[in-house]
Amino acid sequence: DAKTTQPTSMDCAEGRAANLPCNHSTISGNxxxxxxxxxxxxxxxxxxxxxxxxxxxxxxxxxxxEDRKSSTLILPHATxxxxxxxxxxxxxxxxxxxxxxxxxTGTKLQVIP
Amino acid sequence: xxxVTQNPxxxxxxxxxxxxxxxxxxxxxxxxxxxxxxxxLGLRQIYYSMNVExxxxxxxxxxxxxxRKEKRNFPLIxxxxxxxQTSLYFCASSLKAGGAYEQFFGPGTRLTVx
Numbered sequence: 677d678a679k680t681t682q683p684t685s686m687d688c689a690e691g692r693a694a695n696l697p698c699n700h701s702t703i704s705g706n707x708x709x710x711x712x713x714x715x716x717x718x719x720x721x722x723x724x725x726x727x728x729x730x731x732x733x734x735x736x737x738x739x740x741x742e743d744r745k746s747s748t749l750i751l752p753h754a755t756x757x758x759x760x761x762x763x764x765x766x767x768x769x770x771x772x773x774x775x776x777x778x779x780x781t782g783t784k785l786q787v788i789p
Numbered sequence: 790x791x792x793v794t795q796n797p798x799x800x801x802x803x804x805x806x807x808x809x810x811x812x813x814x815x816x817x818x819x820x821x822x823x824x825x826x827x828x829x830l831g832l833r834q835i836y837y838s839m840n841v842e843x844x845x846x847x848x849x850x851x852x853x854x855x856x857r858k859e860k861r862n863f864p865l866i867x868x869x870x871x872x873x874q875t876s877l878y879f880c881a882s883s884l885k886a887g888g889a890y891e892q893f894f895g896p897g898t899r900l901t902v903x
Contacts, residue, residue, distance in 0.1 A: 718896065718897065719897055720832070720879070720881075722891040725891060778834065779824070779832035780831050781829065781831040782831060
């Protein structure tokens with residue numbers, strides 16, 4: 677799986693959009709971009725994933741650049757409950773191939789009242 | 790309720806005393822995986838299983854064993870635990886291996902080896 681680079685920490689005012697960047701410059705054509713978050717020491721929670729196109733669900737939006745070398749997770753209206761560590765990872769599509777999953781150290785998002 | 794369960798949630802043990810952490814999922818998932826999480830190092834994959842009887846090493850497999858005799862269960866075995874295996878452990882599963890399927894994580898097992 678491709679390596680990802682994220683800022684160590686970010687702050688966001690409550691009610692504002694939180695934009696979390698991720699760099700994955702060595703991503704392969706068949707690798708998906710995934711975002712998870714972890715609140716305190718709970719199990720990581722899936723947020724969203726995408727391959728090429730931008731994606732949106734009830735939790736967030738994922739914007740992937742055209743060259744796929746970076747992406748941004750957008751939480752449109754951050755709340756205090758969104759304070760967590762956010763992980764960006766990439767995973768290969770091909771189920772017959774390389775299947776290790778590598779999490780980095782993530783971005784610690786602090787939502788401020 | 791669809792979930793991944795782990796037992797025990799907390800365990801304190803001594804060096805060399807064999808232990809097993811169980812993981813079970815009720816979603817008929819093919820892919821299961823174990824991670825450990827240590828401060829400053831994020832989550833690191835220990836072992837994964839593509840399906841029953843198919844397992845392979847992750848990034849940090851030393852000192853661990855796994856087995857996948859049934860689809861729903863994926864126990865993590867520490868034959869001779871050492872203090873450097875003190876960590877927070879997570880089990881995860883996904884419908885299939887491959888990038889299109891998100892992983893569901895268990896609640897974690899906090900292990901302390903004295």
